[in-house]
Amino acid sequence: MLSNNKPYYQFIEQFSNSPYSELVDREALEKHFIPLIDVLQRGIEQKIIKNVDRNLLGAFLFHPLSYLANPRLCHGWTLNSDDLETAFTMAWDAIKL
Template structure:
């Protein structure tokens, strides 16, 4: 049995992000991904059983980057509002430097490939941040509404503002990011 090379795995995942951005999930070709990664399609199948497994692995790769940046920036033990502000800045910077992460994450999340099990996996990885938000709800700092509403009003604006910054219609300065964060905070804060 041949050994798996982590650099090849990463090349497959990065090629998948590009392929899906250009052709969508349905039009994605394993052969083109393999060519883009510089290997044969047969080699790709050593790593992934099929196209679906590759698409899911690419989502896990992207999600781990996004969730990792969010959790690392939050820094447990700090004030919830300041931690979320740091998270906003970290995600905004990640979105500007790697917009393909946000595009793939958004596309996959709104596709048939997103399952409750995958959602549960991501929520487990984001547990330090989600637990702090839950404590904020319990202490009356944050509105006692379901997580999808909090997520929509707190984090979805980042995706939109990153896109607008890349288009040149929003100036992504620290001051503007703080203004956006404050507006998002006002939407979820109880007081």
């Protein structure tokens, strides 16, 4: 959870929003996500997940959770395990058929 990895999260967030992120080899980075991409593709083929662009899937699956994990955006609110479960369920509901 974020509380265990806060410095890493903050670094990734800052780097991702900096001009330096444009220097990253996107193809090399995407190779790390192949297992996840494969799972999403199987879900689409099995008609479990909506057949939409991967960027849309990512936006509805990961960005809500990332937003909630960001203490700068959710100032004064601590995400507990029930909230995390609810957030994941809501993100899943957004992409499932």
